Amino acid sequence: MNKSLTLKPIRGLSVLLALLVLTVMIVIPLIQIFIQSVYRDGELQLAAPFRTIADADLAQVMLNTVWLGICVIFGTTLLALPLAWIMVHTSIGRIKGLEVVLLIPFMTPPYIGSMGWILFMQKNGYLEQLVPALGRLAPSFFSFGGMIAIMSLHLFPFLYLLLRGALERIGGSLEEAASVLGAPAWYRFRRIVVPLLLSSFGMGAMLIFVKTIAEFGTPATFGKRIGYDVMTSEIHRYVSSWPIDFGKATSLSSLLLTVCLLMWYVQSVVNRRYTYSLVGGKGSRRSAETSRGPVLWLGGLFVLLLLVFSIGIPYFSIVAASTMKLRGEGLSWSNTTLDAYRELLSFGTPGMKALMNSIWLALAASSIAAVLGTWFALVIRRSKTIGQRSVDLLSLLPNTVPGIVIVVGLILLWNSPWMPIPLYNTAGIVILTYVVLFVPYTVQYVKSAAGQIDGSLMQAGQVFGGRPWYLLSRITLPLILPGILAGWTMTFTIASRELVGSLLILPPSMQTSATFIFAQFEQGQVSLGMAMAVVSVGFTTVILTIMESLGSKRKWNKR
């Protein structure tokens, strides 16, 4: 009793401190955007953002963005729904490792994937060289349809995971019960599967929409080439190239921010009210009846084609371009060389410097994010009080807010004339940006790890005489360590290839692997840029694999 009483003020203080840190890190930058967008010439003009948008022909950009979001929902559905069905209902789902392979498109930075597609489809690109007959079709890929295809191929795993989970739970006894009670296949599909799938699908579709309109990599590479402007690419233009116009940038940012927050709110309401708990008990089992024959063949073909399009083509193009000796010569063994890698990986070259920058920035950011995220997660605990719930909400906010909006907010705050801390234009601001962008990963992983710790474990520790700090170090920390490691790994992986923050906020003389790739692809040596892409994706994959195998070696994680 005594101990918990003395701990209370510390806990309260901790919550307050966490809220303060989050406010400085996340809330103030976002508020800056709103303030900047409504304050013009020293006075408050609430209508200013709308006027700016109406004046500057930005309405078209907004429409473009929304239309892209809707079309990508359609595209991802077309890919994810059949895939989920195949993986649940045929023996293809039991192929080892396929589950992990299907996540690769999602883990591939979208700008790299887009570059792969551009290299493959452009004039005299790899498609034309491999199958000259199809070469004539290639130009038509550089269109709105191509953009939808690229983004859908990047985002589909996200929807797939949601649909697969729902289908698996339905496919057990819920569908069997209908079958025993006399419902033929089509009736079961109509009355049981579709209604139950709908809530999961709605959820996934909303998240896909938010992810699409927040996406920067593909619009910045492919979208720019076909002249399809969306909000993120326009924001980037107004803050990075002359004439710089923060009025337009903040107006667009606040609009984008509002849409995303609104979607997120609707989604959480829908989630709370209309989702049926489909949690299967121990009785839920994988449906034993699987399809054979033509269905299996068609399913296999579908999965194979999907893998070719989502992984095969982009990666083939990137690797091929990175080993190309002369651009005009085309694909042949005699035209391959590892010169680009040699140049990239030798000491002192700009490429090597950029790579090293990426690594140490990501290391610093992921370590800070791991510490902060763990602290937030422990403060949140079971989010009972308002303070804890606010920490929960704020620390996960960067997941919902588009990266470019956060970056603009950080620029506004740290570059403002009254800011006493000279962080802007140093490496520090880059690390801060990464931390803000990716702290939700650690918070989520640690939260879920801590959620599995039963209250009785702590009580047992107390009964056996453990003091609070002893309990934290001997019980809580070891049990949440896998969560911390997962958060660290994820943050490191994503931060080391992050594009939008790096493009906007890096000090002038500094480059990271992402900006290096971007610059080389736009105007420079494509082979050098693509070699960097291979290296950066390669080494982050190695690190992911190492951490994964370390995690699975833990005894108590094994079933």
Place this chain on the structure above:
Amino acid sequence: MHMDLYIEGLSKTFGPTTALHPTDLIVKEGTFTTLLGPSGCGKTTLLRMIAGLEAPDTGTISIGGDTLFDASRKRSTPAHKRGFGMVFQDFALWPHMTVFENVAFGLRTSRRTQDLKQTVTRALEKVQLGAMMDRYPHQLSGGQQQRVAFARAVAVQPRLVLFDEPLSALDASLREEMRVEMLSLVRDLGLTALYVTHDQIEAMSMSDEIVVMHSGRVLQRGTPEEIYAKPTDPFVARFIGRSNWITAASPSAEPLQATNDADLDPKKNPPEPAVTLAMFRPEHLRWEPLGEGACDAYEVEIVQASYMGDRYEVHVQADGQEERWTAYYDCRIPAGSRMTVYLPRKKLHRLNAVPKS
């Protein structure tokens, strides 16, 4: 017309493991039959094959002259055309439908929608849920969900109701209540029921016939009384109720050879059986040589006595016996005391532990 369920030579393998060895089974119309066995014994597989949710490798399933499955003629009626009802372990209530719609589902699929409202209402009133028709499953308690699942299975007046461990998801006190309620409903409605469980108390208290299964084989079938009093297999004896074992080789078991046990078929009892095992139930061990017929006396040492409220459960070690016995007594005996116990010879049950091939 008879609606008995006939199963002949039904078997199933999953990859390298045999879930069910060729099995025969008859479920008589209007009876309550239970498949009893530990987890992984093949009972659920058998039930799911009868329901049509799993395809057998060999054998036939038929009901009332209607062949549902025949492996040799490659004929199989799909689950939705078998006309059965089933109660699932996790209830499997559809979360997006009201209680009414859940129960009405089977009637709609079979196009019996004439008196739909009345039929559903009647089924729900039977399980005392007439007032809950418009609720959704997640608004019900575990016991109520169980009742809806039951009402849904019987509303269609199925030829056979299958129960897949329906009570295992409930907590202990509720389980007992539902057991009594479900049994009386099954009797009331005159249903034919096939019930799967690993709980011997459920099996004993509800069934007309119990089929004990182990590692994909049927070990014994019979009324609950037969199974309890005359187990034919050591596993059955140990799995159901408590058993005390007498080692045949021990000197104190000598009287065994002298008894003329009429229950043992001479054909099944070859001159030199592999091992002769004998067992008796704890309640038959007496503390005084009273009662009808001859008794055998054993010197025992009290190991432990536990108070159970209505009696004391006493663990004793008989001289020359390998296993400890359990007996019941009506007052506390200190551990370590030596006593004499008596076993009426009639209560001794012998089984032949035929070495399994």
